[in-house]
Amino acid sequence: MTETVELPVSREHGLELLREMLRIRCFEDRCYRLYGETKIRGFLHLYNGEEAVAVGAMRSLRPTDAVVSTYREHGHAIVRGIPMPAVMAELFGKQTGCSRGRGGSMHLFDASRRFYGGNAIVAGGLPIAVGLALAQKLLRQNDITTCFFGDGAVAEGEFHESLNLASLWKLPVLFLCENNLYAMGTALDQAQAETDITTKARAYRMAAQPVDGMDVLAVETMVSRAVDEVRTGRGPILLEMRTYRFRAHSMFDPQLYRDKAEVAQWERKGPIITLTTRLKALGLMSEDDYERCEREANAEVDAAVQFAEASPWESVADLERFVYAGPVA
Amino acid sequence: MTETVELPVSREHGLELLREMLRIRCFEDRCYRLYGETKIRGFLHLYNGEEAVAVGAMRSLRPTDAVVSTYREHGHAIVRGIPMPAVMAELFGKQTGCSRGRGGSMHLFDASRRFYGGNAIVAGGLPIAVGLALAQKLLRQNDITTCFFGDGAVAEGEFHESLNLASLWKLPVLFLCENNLYAMGTALDQAQAETDITTKARAYRMAAQPVDGMDVLAVETMVSRAVDEVRTGRGPILLEMRTYRFRAHSMFDPQLYRDKAEVAQWERKGPIITLTTRLKALGLMSEDDYERCEREANAEVDAAVQFAEASPWESVADLERFVYAGPVA
């Protein structure tokens, strides 16, 4: 089971975590609407409900650490520091997008922030994370690589191969499994003979722990410890973040596979509610604080949308640009 | 650790096991020579040292059970009952070979004996075994599928995916890992962060046990129990057969990666010596018995070679035959 200690928190710290989570939440809610308005197209996978994971996890990383993510990565990208306008512009397919409009929602990149995507092939990022960590180790950089992936990825052969490699070579990788209990419509117990993902790490002699992914303070504490440990060079660690996705898998999902009641139950345990309740109980924040944070977040989203709207399209003449970095004689 | 109980054995039974192991040993030794004479070509992977696994394992299977193997499968094929002449003819590339000369050493097949190859892609047979077992289950056949693979295969993603599927769906598969400590020149501890292969099964909620693969009686007992258990339909089992390959990986291997002394030490624990020593100590056989068994085995190999030599080549006109089973309009 996940730990349930009450972690100490200050007003300043608490509000900062809240603000970050609200930035994601407001961004995602806006994306949902923008999809309806056909400003955003393609596949769109929203992060509502899972904000505590990105927010709690990213804080312990250094700017030189590497981050590898999935197609459900808006939250990771934003908290990692990719400017929201560049992310929104990418979803609009604009030239000012963080992938120059070529990537879209599933392929956000930022070299300067060592944000290596944005991978739409489930588990496809894990081997890349292993390689980034190998480079960090061989170049003696004292950096680490954090790799996000879903519970669905655990069934892929690449999960197995990557965990073994990372452990065998004692590479500085922090594997962060976002277990939201479903891979599209497939519940974890329909996909895994053993549903406790931490037990799998033992097959690779890797330390692993479950974390309450709805509690941003728990995530922060556990990740911070794990990051320190991984940075010592003694090998990788896996944390299983137990969380839940509030919205549909993507914009095409009628959610036949789960009850509204189940969703509602999880919503009551949502990371934003959980934190707000705690801060209020401790007398560290008021409803006003909440509204201010939300207003600020929405203002940031507004600005991002305006930027995206106003941005130019990449020229069609540049379609083939960047296919090769070297000369094509 | 593996069990070390002394198993009861009769003269008749003991000699039968010995005969079967010698059939393989003599066959393999002859193949080695025939390769030198360029009668056999391509890749040739010999089974010397591992005979106890094939012989001990195959006895508990019914004719209707399915067997999936690797490229080191001469022993499995012969003990499964593919006539030695058909196997030898295949190695000669003749039309009378068990794959009509198209498969060679790595691709022995026999539909009538449910011997599904002979797979030269490491771990490539595991998903096929899962599928055969799925068919057995859905068709309510009360048959099981036995799948042989090496320690090297454990690192492949397909191992992970296949074990999970088999366990999740409670399929009648017996996974038999022939752990001979090396994958070509890569020692197990260079390939696996966790070298105890049975611990991996737990990640899939699968029962697993190590077996002394040098003791044919132990193999027989353990496999027989496992086969009965798998046949009940409660799910797959993995047995890790701890064994050793006496010869080079293939005919191209200079064996730079291991000491002669290590090989010699294992040879002293070889399955044929182990069984003979025990039978002699129990007064159940004499040196004469041994020589007779060996003579018989060699005579069978002689006949197989003669058959192969005398057999015709497939017509070149039939090159494209069998690419499709259906009409190519």
Next chain:
Amino acid sequence: MPDPLPDSRSAMSYRDAVREALRSALIADPRVFLMGEDVGRYGGSYAVSKGLLEEFGADRIRDTPLSESAFVGAGIGAALGGLKPIVEVMTVNFSLLALDQIMNNAATLSHMSGGQFNVPLVIRLATGAGRQLAAQHSHSLEGWYAHIPGLRILTPATIDDARFMLAAALACPDPVLLFEHQYLYNMEGHLTAGLEAVNLHNAAIRRAGRDVTLIAYGWSLHKSLAAAEELARTGIEAEVLDLRTLRPLDEQAIIASVRRTRRAVIVDEGWRSGSLSAEVTTRIVEQAFYDLDAPVVRVCTAEVPVPYAKHLEDAALPSPDRIVAAVRTVLESSGSP
């Protein structure tokens, strides 16, 4: 009580045609089953298999974990074991993870075993670009798969083929890959009256014409038909040939049409270099070189990972406009008809 099969003569979508094909197959033969990611509870990622779990149960509408290599390989094993598996690989993009099983096992087992085994496996895959899904979700690899001996590659492009190719594929003793272009699922149409089955061998002339042959398959067929409409307005009569089966190719139909029209444009959503269009061009050169009035012209996807932004994606893909322009090039280089 299962629903009766809907009246197949009414208008239906391509999606419904595929679903009906699946239902018919499942009803007709108890050995048939469907397996893949989210085919059951989710209802299929393109809603193709919606309702089938309820009708046929979890043994026959089998949700799989994300384990493409293992469940495709399990399909091969199940076929060897006497079942008739239909494996759905959600999209061709994920099939790369199963390529070893497809090329090294499914495609080889019959030949490599000297004809002892065969693999009556059907793999269904959604394919194609055009929905702003970006580089990793927009592959058109059906022509690429057609390189592999031992496989049969089908590209149903019409309601008839969506409805009947599956049965023909299941009747075939060989491994069949059935590519359904994602853009087609919403296409509506009528089944041809009286049609009960289709064959897997013949290309089909979808529009007759005398001036040029447009050779296409899948979603490109419809782009070609639109181009042919457009051309007809200026008096150019294009014949439109739907390849239907990319392997084996119906070379005779290709050559016969090109001999008549003496000009060919090939429309292929694959990346230009090494796409099926090259093989078709080459067959024409090998068989009908002296009948050609002009070099063959290709309309393919640009040689880029397909980008997300709509205007870039549109620029990368074949379009009716580009096809019309290609036809005009061919006609000009040979003197107009």
Next chain:
Amino acid sequence: MPDPLPDSRSAMSYRDAVREALRSALIADPRVFLMGEDVGRYGGSYAVSKGLLEEFGADRIRDTPLSESAFVGAGIGAALGGLKPIVEVMTVNFSLLALDQIMNNAATLSHMSGGQFNVPLVIRLATGAGRQLAAQHSHSLEGWYAHIPGLRILTPATIDDARFMLAAALACPDPVLLFEHQYLYNMEGHLTAGLEAVNLHNAAIRRAGRDVTLIAYGWSLHKSLAAAEELARTGIEAEVLDLRTLRPLDEQAIIASVRRTRRAVIVDEGWRSGSLSAEVTTRIVEQAFYDLDAPVVRVCTAEVPVPYAKHLEDAALPSPDRIVAAVRTVLESSGSP
């Protein structure tokens, strides 16, 4: 003390040339490392990397478990992270297990990230048939890989290219697949005096001739040269063009040669349908249709999983005899030169 690099002007085998290329690269740049199955203790499955573990240590000559997808993907990650990985996939046959990483990541990352990233990764793969290794170990997929935008595909066929292509590949910021035909490793030859580097852009005329162009690469180059010898004895002068780089193709060199000889035979160890030979044929048709005196002819591998038995395997593969016969066909169909 490491050995000095052997005198590169003495006779050496292709294997030694590749090993020397590896050594030079490892010496020249500390970011370079080699990783793959059995590259270290075993000495490389074709003995190419023998001795390198002792010279450079286990960090830089890195044995991997049998995890093709993960270690190829790790190569991509290491390249992104600032290293210069040379990943050895023991043979192309096993690369199918890593195809997702190659196509969906290595080939796309530069474009998909809007040029922020590039993947300076070199993947070495042994390729080809002819050693009776049967259906799963005899693939020739280099032409098939050449379909993928974002990759560069090299096929060193000479001692010079074996020695110098690797350095050029490492200097290139893009992912490069370097295919070494298994039959070439034992080939002996001399390095060209004074040669220090090769480029990755140009095809090379390996024998000049005026009557027909033989277009080949890899081991087929040598079959073509043998055929050209044979043809020369009957007064037919074949030009032999070594493609060297299959992607991007040196279209100019192909067209220039064919314009001169007006006839082309393409020799390709890939299965005929959809092989690179089709793309080359098509480029010729697109660019030099009116210069051709006869249809292009292809000599390819038969459309079968390559069988074990020698006589069957020989019958399946291109051979000098089949090339000679193809040339005669071309000459006959165009009137002899």
